[in-house]
Amino acid sequence: MLITVTLNGKKQQSDVEPDMLLIDFVRAHGCLSVKRGCETSNCGLCTVFLDDKPVLSCSVLAARADGKSVTTLEGLQEEASEFAEFVADQGAEQCGFCNPGFVMNVIAMLRENPDPSEEEIKEYLAGNLCRCSGYEGQLRGILNFLDMRRRRDQI
Amino acid sequence: MFSAANYIKVKSLEEAWQLNQKRSNKIIGGMLWMKMGKGRIQTAIDLSGLELDRIEETDEYFKIGCMATLRMIETHPELNRYTSGAVREAVKNIVGVQFRNLATVGGSIFGRYGFSDVLTVLMAADSSVELYKRGIIPLREFAEMKYDNDILVSVIVRKTPARFSYMSVRNSKTDFPVLTCAAARYENELILSVGARPSRAKAVSVPEELANKMMNEDTAAEIGRYAASQLSFGSNLRASGAYRRHLTEVLVKRACMKLAENGEEEKSCL
Ligand SMILES: Cc1cc2nc3c(=O)[nH]c(=O)nc-3n(C[C@H](O)[C@H](O)[C@H](O)COP(=O)(O)OP(=O)(O)OC[C@H]3O[C@@H](n4cnc5c(N)ncnc54)[C@H](O)[C@@H]3O)c2cc1C
Ligand code: FES
Ligand code: FES
Numbered sequence A: 001m002l003i004t005v006t007l008n009g010k011k012q013q014s015d016v017e018p019d020m021l022l023i024d025f026v027r028a029h030g031c032l033s034v035k036r037g038c039e040t041s042n043c044g045l046c047t048v049f050l051d052d053k054p055v056l057s058c059s060v061l062a063a064r065a066d067g068k069s070v071t072t073l074e075g076l077q078e079e080a081s082e083f084a085e086f087v088a089d090q091g092a093e094q095c096g097f098c099n100p101g102f103v104m105n106v107i108a109m110l111r112e113n114p115d116p117s118e119e120e121i122k123e124y125l126a127g128n129l130c131r132c133s134g135y136e137g138q139l140r141g142i143l144n145f146l147d148m149r150r151r152r153d154q155i
Numbered sequence B: 001m002f003s004a005a006n007y008i009k010v011k012s013l014e015e016a017w018q019l020n021q022k023r024s025n026k027i028i029g030g031m032l033w034m035k036m037g038k039g040r041i042q043t044a045i046d047l048s049g050l051e052l053d054r055i056e057e058t059d060e061y062f063k064i065g066c067m068a069t070l071r072m073i074e075t076h077p078e079l080n081r082y083t084s085g086a087v088r089e090a091v092k093n094i095v096g097v098q099f100r101n102l103a104t105v106g107g108s109i110f111g112r113y114g115f116s117d118v119l120t121v122l123m124a125a126d127s128s129v130e131l132y133k134r135g136i137i138p139l140r141e142f143a144e145m146k147y148d149n150d151i152l153v154s155v156i157v158r159k160t161p162a163r164f165s166y167m168s169v170r171n172s173k174t175d176f177p178v179l180t181c182a183a184a185r186y187e188n189e190l191i192l193s194v195g196a197r198p199s200r201a202k203a204v205s206v207p208e209e210l211a212n213k214m215m216n217e218d219t220a221a222e223i224g225r226y227a228a229s230q231l232s233f234g235s236n237l238r239a240s241g242a243y244r245r246h247l248t249e250v251l252v253k254r255a256c257m258k259l260a261e262n263g264e265e266e267k268s269c270l
Helices: A022-028 A073-089 A099-112 A118-124 A136-154 B013-020 B070-074 B077-082 B086-091 B105-111 B117-124 B217-230 B241-269
Strands: A002-007 A010-015 A047-050 A053-056 A069-071 B003-009 B026-028 B040-046 B055-057 B061-065 B127-131 B135-138 B152-158 B162-170 B177-186 B190-195 B202-205
Touching: A022 A047, A047 A099, A053 A099, A073 A099, A073 A136, A099 A118, A118 A136, B013 B026, B013 B040, B055 B077, B061 B077, B061 B105, B070 B086, B070 B105, B077 B086, B086 B117, B086 B162, B086 B177, B105 B117, B105 B152, B117 B162, B117 B177, B117 B190, B117 B202, B162 B241, B177 B241, B190 B217, B190 B241, B202 B217, B217 B241
Parallel strands: A002 A069, B003 B040, B026 B040
Antiparallel strands: A002 A010, A047 A053, A047 A069, B055 B061, B061 B152, B127 B135, B127 B152, B162 B177, B177 B190, B190 B202
């Protein structure tokens, strides 16, 4: 079936199988930051934005994206790089496998709520599993990032 | 993951209903639950073009379209104001934001899952489901019905004056719940809805003489014991039936104390 999707700002028409998952669609179009970490809709690694809302691309059909915009980390380089570089400098992660989904969802959170509390951060990111960091490093990284932004904005 | 030979974004509910009469065709809501299955679907029926992803509010009710997501009911200010934040409390631990942006109210309620936080909280409210062929029926009745090939069009929550509270216990934060519990205090009735027993949520109406007692720790504990005596409990890998029975007493007690607190807060706002 034919679908028209605006992927990272570029409108394109594709012929897809009716049961093709969005994750396979975006990967087939070169967006390899989007990864499969589980088979159970639990890990958040496959997060993309569907019409600007974060969703699990492993759990939605490409057909559902027809007429919509899909954004992956590849399409958010500018917005993502400041945060991603900051948390890397903080040593907030270990293997980094969870990083693409984590960064995507942090961006979604900050768009919705630019100054979240610790509790709000934990709640928003509860669907992003990390198998090595124990979450403390990531939480500290986000809090330090917000603190840096606040101080920078005051100057 | 299931496989599907065809995918049809329907133009009307009638078209969806006609397609849904064939057993090998299936309606897809958020698809999260369906994705766990491995079957073969002939035609996946997509309702997303019917503008059913809306929450409509009137003076008398909220009408939640079947394609409205769990995140929409979580962040809907008026629905949460009416339910004293119970709806938000009920869904906030369901996996994650990305999941709740996909999972639908229609799929959650039509599925009538034993573990469902969504069913538990909406059952304590004055809720009905709108089915395409059968019309409007109370949610408590729908929860007992057998699965059929009708279409759940919307869930209607009437704004009957009430206060609500919601509690659940999970072994880990975003896991399926071990027990769910919603309490609703109406003018003349106290309703408790307890789910994940592990069977699906069931509503218990507390006898008037107990419901109208002055609410304190002792009354709340007595209501907890009453609720546990009215329900059945089973065991699964998450918890034993005996533990669930005990949790019911504790959660109902806390939910009743929270109701009283919510009432005090309301009074002090006046
Ligand atoms: C990993 C995981 C964890 C979960 N954890 C929780 C939890 O902790 N608490 C909780 O409450 N829930 C939980 N759920 C359930 C989830 O919240 C949804 O209730 C569930 O996924 C169904 O919603 P859906 O939109 O995905 O429906 P789907 O999977 O699309 O559909 C479910 C069923 O309903 C049918 N259907 C869908 N829409 C309609 C309609 N409008 N009319 C008629 N039939 C329809 C479908 O054909 C299918 O049979 C979990 C689910 C998963 C997969
Ligand atoms: S791959 Fe794990 S949630 Fe999508
Ligand atoms: S850093 Fe290894 S999975 Fe998160």
